[in-house]
Amino acid sequence: MTAVAPTGAPAEDGADVAPTFTEEHEELRTTLRRFLTDKAPSEAVRRSMESADGYDPVLWRRMADELGLLGLALPEEYGGFGGGPVELGLVLEELGRALLPSPYFATVALAGQALAVSGDETAKARWLSAIADGSLTGxxxxxxxxxxxxxxxxxxxxxxxxxxxxxxxxxxxxxxxxxxxxxxxxxxxxxxxxxxxxxxxxxxxxxxxxxxxxxxxxxxxxxxxxxxxxxxxxxxxxxxxGPEAADATAYLRRVTDLAMVALAAEQAGGAQACLDAAVEYAKVRVQFGRPVGSFQAVKHKCADMLLKVEAARSAAYHAMSVAAGISEETTAPVSAAAGGTRALSTAAAVAAVCCADAYTHAAKENIQIHGGIGYTWEHDAHLHLKRAKSSEQLFGSPAMHRRRLAGLVGITAPEATKGR
CATH class of the missing domain: 2.40.110.10 (Butyryl-CoA Dehydrogenase, subunit A, domain 2)
Known part of the structure; x- marks a missing residue:
């Protein structure tokens, strides 16, 4: 698995980087979506979230053994497939669509990426192979x-x-x-x-x-x-x-940015699922002798959702490409602070804002378009809203990311970016 090749290198001024997906990427997306549709439908999601473990260990093993998802974005020398933030983002986008309860985000997107960019060969050799084969969660x-x-x-x-x-x-x-x-x-x-x-x-x-x-x-x-x-x-x-330097602040900020990019990809997938569900229901729900999707108010809701979802996906893909470009061009990722880290931080902040707002908006509108049934426990609409609101605060609120972005682009002083 090779990472997507960005059309431009990450620049200190945050120059545009357009994602280019290969046939292999599209096949990954199609295969995973088919797998989740078959193995993790709504009923399975509910069983997993109510179980003692909080996920399905059997499905976890299949994700590792049959699809190789746990090692997809990890280096080949540690049992992975040599992918990066783009491949990881595509997987998380599909997992977000399915709302799959799984340690994948914590293990691969958080712990796995933190180890992979640490520059610490001892730590990578000790734990990455176990993450890649599914025997270790982190x-x-x-x-x-x-x-x-x-x-x-x-x-x-x-x-x-x-x-x-x-x-x-x-x-x-x-x-x-x-x-x-x-x-x-x-x-x-x-x-x-x-x-x-x-x-x-x-x-x-x-x-x-x-x-x-x-x-x-x-x-x-x-x-x-x-x-x-x-x-x-x-x-x-x-x-x-991580680095042997006394102060690992630069490394830790890099890890945080990569985590934000991963979460943004997952949020983009969840937002798309809400849009798809709302549009499908608007087509089949009949009111006053006609589908509710034919009413102007519902059309406007769906159109607004589409704009926000497309913007969120673009922001997430851009951030994934910036992260991939830095990873490919930096042999010692920890020292990237002098190169593309500012571009990554900016892209991550934009993606965090856009994807959080889009997911929450789409989840709320999905419930509105479904009407009464959208408020019931049996329908999945409330699960997406709960995931959207939880993810919105996981790494800091959108308001905090806006303040951080303002500091990164020079609108405010950097210290003004602190806080929730």
Whole structure:
């Protein structure tokens, strides 16, 4: 699997990068959509979201073994297929359409990407192969009580010293204490990558989900298809991940941008599903002797939804291409701050705003067009609205991303971008 070739290199001024999808990409999209339609219909989604695990382990194995989805965007030398943000985005777009409850987003889009761009060969060799073959689940945990993903807001602390965590020498000879909140699939992840402060600056650390000193609590959340957790750490054994530099702020911001791009792709898929459902229902629902889609008010709703969904998809694809271009051109991704990182941050912020707004708007309008049936538990419309509202706040609100974007393009001072 080769990544899409952007038509232009990422530039410091955020020059346009147009996505170009190959036949292989389109075949990936078609195959996955067919697989999800067959194996993960609405009934299966509801069974999974109500189960103890929160997902279907059998389907997870099939995603790994039959489709190779878990290694699709990971390097070939670690058992992956050598794809990147574009391939990952296409998968997430389809998973978002299907509302599939799965650790895929947390494991591959969050933990997998964080490891892949870390420049840490030891960490990559240790965990990426297990992620690629489906034997290890992971997640990323930067946020704390205020929900912020800003590195500057981290209060968890890591200190060196103490005995190792699992008998593998001194790999786990750091200790992390603090609380991480709103951790995607944090209740069940085998590996937790978290951000903590050290004496010289923030760094990424790996902690085993079942390590001593780790207490995990599942949170009651709006979206039943995506589970979040609170993780309390009390001297938990940890291993540093990422650049050896004392302050890994640039690396951590890169990881955050990639996570935002991945979420935007998923939101674009969910928005498209809402549009498709609304249009289909407007065709078949008859009122006053004619389909409701023939009424001007409903036509306008559908047209407005289409404009927002198309804009969201364009923003997501652009961000995916910028991320792919930087990955291809940078042999040491952690040092990309001087090259295309500003372009990636800008594209990620635009995608975060457009895709969050489009998904929430489409989910609300889908319920409106369905009328009374759209409000019932048996219909999937409410599940999309809950996913849309939950995702809208996952990495910060659209208002926060707008403030960040204003700082990136020079409208406001960069410090004005903090906060939810």
């Amino acid at each position: 997640t990323l945990a930067p946020a704390e009580e205020n929900g912020s993903w800003h590195v500057e807001d981290v209060t968890a602390e890591a200190v060196p010293g103490g005995s190792d965590g699992d008998g593998d020498g001194d790999d786990w000879a750091w200790r992390v204490s603090g609380t991480k909140m709103f951790v995607v699939d944090g209740h069940s992840a085998d590996l937790v990558l978290l951000v903590a402060r050290t004496g010289t600056g923030p760094r990424m650390f790996a902690v085993a989900g079942t390590a001593p000193g780790v207490t995990r609590t599942r949170l009651e959340t709006l979206d039943p298809t995506r589970r979040l957790a609170r993780i309390d750490l009390d001297g938990a054994p940890a291993q540093p991940v």
